[in-house]
């Protein structure tokens with residue numbers, strides 16, 4: 001096969017910079033606990049093809065910048081911290097034309113409402129990504145590992161039956177999933193913390209309140225509720241494994257099982273994914 005061999009798309013940076021910042025400006029301390037990844041894009045061809053590092057902002061430097069910025073600027077909302085980092089690299093180095101800056105944030109709660117002792121509250125992990133390409137910048141917030149379950153108010157029936165169908169129709173089942181959601185903001189520099197909390201609460205409330213005929217329908221309702229409530233959100237993508245709970249057959253033990261005892265399967269699982277967005281006007 002003829003043809004010149006050239007470098008394709010590339011990016012590089014420091015992955016999973018674990019950053020914990022303590023704000024001790026008051027007696028009541030606060031903590032920010034982040035896992036930050038920086039990925040720079042731009043003119044790095046000479047490094048790849050010739051080993052010329054003259055344009056390479058070392059990944060070690062990127063990691064140091066994360067820690068130094070935590071001291072110089074504080075952390076605040078992860079989206080704000082990532083925007084500040086992104087502008088530093090993209091505006092400060094001619095060879096950097098864009099990048100992806102992302103973070104996971106872990107939540108801590110105060111122990112007995114104390115000033116400096118915390119317990120990790122593992123309800124969900126907050127995520128944030130800032131994508132920069134030249135003058136374009138996109139801020140995406142999200143959450144993952146948000147495991148929810150409802151014991152009723154969920155049905156699944158009316159699906160086609162063919163030679164391979166064994167699934168029984170049901171008008172009452174457990175519905176459980178682990179929500180991964182990402183949503184895109186229309187504008188930068190909004191109140192990211194308040195919007196995050198509101199979107200998360202909206203997702204949870206809709207999961208709880210909606211009478212589900214399919215996980216697909218529940219996902220759409222959750223996304224729709226977020227878009228109806230938050231003008232700043234332009235679209236939301238949800239990825240939800242259907243964490244199947246199978247009723248155990250207790251008849252061999254001469255026991256009935258009126259929806260009480262389940263086998264919680266871990267795999268395989270249905271994987272339902274959808275984006276809910278606004279129709280352009």
Ligand SMILES: O=c1[nH]c(=O)c2[nH]c(=O)[nH]c2[nH]1
Pocket residue numbers: 156167213214215216242270
């Ligand atoms: O909510 C559901 N959606 C499906 O597409 C599906 N398929 C299946 O076997 N169970 C379910 N449940």
